[in-house]
Amino acid sequence: MAERNGMVEKRGSGLWLTHLGLIIGVAFIFFPIWLAFVASTVDQQDIVRPPMPLLPGDKFFENYGRALVSGVNAPVATMLWNSLVMALGIALGKIAISLLSAFAIVYFRFPGRKVFFWLIFLTLMLPVEVRIVPTFEVIANFGMLNSYSGLILPLIASATATFLFRQFFMTVPDELAEAARVDGAKPMRFFFDILLPMSRTNIAALFVILFIYGWNQYLWPLLITTDPEMNTIVMGIKQMFPSGDDFAHWPTIMATSILAMVPPVIVVIGMQKLFIRGLVESEK
């Protein structure tokens, strides 16, 4: 009994220490974001003149309104929309393609199966940045500059997601596929009725990751969108920075940064439950 009490006490102080550590960590990470938020609610003068304010000002609606409607190069609303289309396109496209290719690789014996598998594997070693010049060439020749398809298509192929689904499909017992076959399910029916619902937590987890991946794309949109109307938010922020003697309106830039964070946060929070479940367990 005594031993037990000791354990509890020890755990008690340990608990406080852990919490303290975590709180400091959170404050450390959160502080710059808080500063950005504060900066997005005050006047240009307040920022330029030290010291930097630590409490929000009264220009919230004014600054955010201006950012959304006019922005610096393009209205933030437009850029948000572009980013949303791109991130959704990439996330959903990647998931669809990799589900199908994993399904083919795991459940079908076709000539060249191994070859295709290794080809997919190879693309792992070729991130966007490495193949960016030839990819640009291709997209340009297809006339897809300044278009959503140009933004999305080159980023859709995903070896990582294909691997993830392949791994998951291989843990699905063969008997299940056989039972479905005896029940009369054709392959695609098995895919949609059984495999897809069984993968839903994995899909959710992957969606969150891929959405953020797509949202944070910087180099590729920078390269292929010249029209401000097609700018995405992440590259848009960079383009707002003053070059040379330009005058920068920092509150608007900060408001834009905060706005750029909102959609990924919504996605993460909204899908948190499924996301975590997908990472820790696979339902069988």
Add this chain to the structure above:
Amino acid sequence: MATLKLDNVKKSFGKTDVIHGVSVDVEDGEFIVIVGPSGCGKSTLLRMVAGLETVTSGEVRINGKRVNDVEPMDRDIAMVFQNYALYPHMSVFDNMAYGLKIAKVPKPEIAERVQTAAKLLQLEPYLQRKPRELSGGQRQRVAMGRAIVRKPAVFLFDEPLSNLDAKLRVQMRLEIKALQRELGVTSLYVTHDQVEAMTLADRMIVMNAGVADQIGAPLDVYANPETEFVAGFIGSPPTNFIDAALVGGQSGRIGVRPEHIALSDTGLLTATVGYSEALGAETLVHLRTGDGAQITVRQDAALPIPGEGETRGLSWTDENVMRFDASGLRQH
């Protein structure tokens, strides 16, 4: 209802021959159990009937129709898998209804058929649950229900009880038997458990390394094993085998069942008593003969139990002796 005919069915995986030609005629409504040790090809044989495995040569006929190249769903069979293979994300109802949905059976009829099956299997309270919320026995029943609702011509079972505990296994065994009687559906049932085989089968197929050593009614097979393998595999404790030369025979071995040997002062053979197991109604006495062979004697509990280390005679009557030649075939 349906008949099932296997005609010299063979199976090879690449260069390895797994089934070396099995022929059997299954009558309408018959319960056939395929029994044999692990790896002898029971599942492979069943899966060829199901259409999950191609037939290398020979013919499978259901109701006289050759089905070698027919898809499983069109063979009019239903299969119960060892691990149940229930769809984890579907409710019990949907699990049972899935095949009917695909076959485009009208909704009211699906509901009615599932209800009937659920009632038969006492699954009514669980229809809305997911498989993971059920016990092993209940999952087993759902797997049976999924087979029943389709009203197939042939039921195929692949070791459906092997994941259950001993008590539940006995109970489900009785239920399966009762159910099959009631529905009268031709059934093929795979097991490696000879007690299951003895109790369930109308006829059983004893498989040995890809060959059907013997096909017959359980008691016939028990009383008249055609090969040494069958004599040793069917019956528990197994048949005692004694070198024929020791008891005045020629080549080969003789087999005598434990219940057919009596301990006596003098006998056809002498052996040293090892340990004894008193099981209540009967006692199993384990002995070792001069050449090291193990002998088990099953005797009435009322008889005295010999002490360890004693030397006793073994006696049996000639009509209980099964003679096998050097290749293991029965000599009559």
